[in-house]
Amino acid sequence: MATREVSAMLYSLIKLIRRKPINRKCWCKEQSASDCQTNAVRCTDRPTLHEHMQDLTLEELTRYSRHLILPEVGLEGQRRLKNGRVLVVGTGGLGSPVALYLAAAGVGTLGIVDFDIVDETNLQRQIIHGTNDLLRPKIASARDRISDINPHIKIVSFETKIDSGNAIKIIKDFDVVVDGTDNFATRYLLNDACVLLDKPNVYGSVFRFEGQASVFHSNGGPCLRCLYPSPPPAGLVPTCSEGGVLGVLPGIIGCIQANEAIKLLLNDGETLSGRFLVFDAWKMKFRELKLFKDPQCPICGEHPTITELIDYEEFCGLKRHDNDIPVESITATDLKAIIDNEPETVQIIDIREPHEIAMGMLPRSRAIPFGQVVRRKEEFDPKLLNVFICKLGVRSELAIRALKQAGFEGRIANLKDGTNAWAADVDHSVVTY
Amino acid sequence: MAITIQLPTALRTFTDGLSEVSVEAATIDEALRQLTKNYADLKRHLFDDSDKLRSFVNVYLNDEDIRSQNGVGTALKQGDTVMLIPAIAGGR
Numbered sequence: 165m166a167t168r169e170v171s172a173m174l175y176s177l178i179k180l181i182r183r184k185p186i187n188r189k190c191w192c193k194e195q196s197a198s199d200c201q202t203n204a205v206r207c208t209d210r211p212t213l214h215e216h217m218q219d220l221t222l223e224e225l226t227r228y229s230r231h232l233i234l235p236e237v238g239l240e241g242q243r244r245l246k247n248g249r250v251l252v253v254g255t256g257g258l259g260s261p262v263a264l265y266l267a268a269a270g271v272g273t274l275g276i277v278d279f280d281i282v283d284e285t286n287l288q289r290q291i292i293h294g295t296n297d298l299l300r301p302k303i304a305s306a307r308d309r310i311s312d313i314n315p316h317i318k319i320v321s322f323e324t325k326i327d328s329g330n331a332i333k334i335i336k337d338f339d340v341v342v343d344g345t346d347n348f349a350t351r352y353l354l355n356d357a358c359v360l361l362d363k364p365n366v367y368g369s370v371f372r373f374e375g376q377a378s379v380f381h382s383n384g385g386p387c388l389r390c391l392y393p394s395p396p397p398a399g400l401v402p403t404c405s406e407g408g409v410l411g412v413l414p415g416i417i418g419c420i421q422a423n424e425a426i427k428l429l430l431n432d433g434e435t436l437s438g439r440f441l442v443f444d445a446w447k448m449k450f451r452e453l454k455l456f457k458d459p460q461c462p463i464c465g466e467h468p469t470i471t472e473l474i475d476y477e478e479f480c481g482l483k484r485h486d487n488d489i490p491v492e493s494i495t496a497t498d499l500k501a502i503i504d505n506e507p508e509t510v511q512i513i514d515i516r517e518p519h520e521i522a523m524g525m526l527p528r529s530r531a532i533p534f535g536q537v538v539r540r541k542e543e544f545d546p547k548l549l550n551v552f553i554c555k556l557g558v559r560s561e562l563a564i565r566a567l568k569q570a571g572f573e574g575r576i577a578n579l580k581d582g583t584n585a586w587a588a589d590v591d592h593s594v595v596t597y
Numbered sequence: 598m599a600i601t602i603q604l605p606t607a608l609r610t611f612t613d614g615l616s617e618v619s620v621e622a623a624t625i626d627e628a629l630r631q632l633t634k635n636y637a638d639l640k641r642h643l644f645d646d647s648d649k650l651r652s653f654v655n656v657y658l659n660d661e662d663i664r665s666q667n668g669v670g671t672a673l674k675q676g677d678t679v680m681l682i683p684a685i686a687g688g689r
Contacts, residue, residue: 256689346689371685372606392684393652535610
């Protein structure tokens with residue numbers, strides 16, 4: 165009852181304030197918002213947010229009061245948020261805070277895309293999911309949490325992997341896209357789809373202690389391809405599951421993304437468009453770098469050569485090519501047999517980092533970290549079978565390729581699926597992490 | 598002249614964990630060659646098979662992108678800071 169009275173008072177107060185002339189710029193930035201509402205010639209930029217805008221209910225006025233008393237947001241801004249549609253791709257480390265804050269802020273239509281299941285290793289940073297959600301689809305768990313935070317908003321869920329075939333259809337009805345994905349192929353896909361559909365794309369990415377954020381293709385600003393024309397070749401860079409990530413880091417970068425998405429909906433403030441923000445969580449340093457639009461950009465430049473979505477797995481080199489350096493692979497049980505029967509023929513090289521090795525080593529193995537393999541190539545005996553091992557067998561394969569490229573001609577094999585496979589198939593006392 | 602190269606976490610694996618490395622160089626190209634000579638494992642991360650700087654690694658000289666200057670030919674002066682920023686993709 166009391167809350168309703170407060171809401172009613174607030175509503176009357178806001179109506180009073182609204183009678184005063186507000187010197188607010190319209191979307192088009194050419195004329196004030198009030199002119200735009202009354203002029204015979206209306207700006208055509210984003211007309212949907214001018215007309216047919218839904219009003220806020222009394223309950224919503226109370227809920228968003230801290231926004232309403234900010235002159236930069238106010239009633240008009242909150243209505244824009246309510247009528248705004250944001251697509252959050254991925255409900256992981258980045259997508260969690262993005263979805264939570266956008267929901268709380270009152271973004272009226274929130275699209276979420278994910279195809280994954282909640283597992284225990286997610287909970288260190290993916291704060292939209294909880295322990296009770298283990299093994300549930302992330303989309304279901306995210307949906308429950310979002311509607312608990314804000315039952316007034318509409319959630320559109322896409323339980324699918326976004327790809328070249330469905331991206332346009334998924335994105336086209338949203339005003340802003342937030343990239344919370346975890347791989348280069350999807351990031352370039354989202355970039356290209358947003359340029360083709362003329363939508364702003366709020367970018368964020370993390371690795372270990374480092375975060376990056378920007379706003380791409382906002383009002384014709386630079387895009388991901390202007391920043392990085394192409395991704396690293398497949399297999400050159402370890403992923404988060406191998407390289408690790410500080411749990412709070414995607415929280416910080418995701419909050420920055422949510423902040424940018426809100427300003428894009430409000431069409432006010434200064435976004436990261438044309439700026440590239442780099443964050444080092446370990447040193448607590450933010451750096452801002454200028455980002456220029458590349459006139460030669462193949463998708464947003466003066467003469468675009470990409471006019472429709474392409475095959476992004478191919479573009480990122482994820483489809484194996486014949487000219488790849490072949491790498492011999494050995495299973496944990498086969499390696500165990502060699503160690504037991506002919507130990508003098510094999511040299512086991514553990515390329516994991518010292519803190520990983522501290523969790524336990526395989527018998528007869530020797531530690532040479534990933535980052536020193538090429539420099540120390542003289543230490544590998546070309547007459548023996550050199551078996552490279554790591555946690556999952558991915559980094560060790562990269563190390564083998566680097567060593568072969570550096571001219572090592574002895575026999576090298578990769579322990580398939582790494583120490584985790586050894587733990588599963590040979591020795592259960594070895595730690596899986 | 599002595600300049601400082603700053604490395605992001607993703608590349609520190611190859612520089613014995615160092616976040617800054619000092620080298621003597623007159624251009625960006627010389628600085629990166631010197632760096633990869635000292636840390637051979639870093640080379641294939643910075644240069645592709647045809648020995649060109651990789652397009653997923655951006656180089657900033659005192660916070661300015663070298664692409665808006667003279668590329669890898671950009672001249673250096675004593676005390677300059679060169680920052681390497683590769684694309685990263687993590688998000689889950």
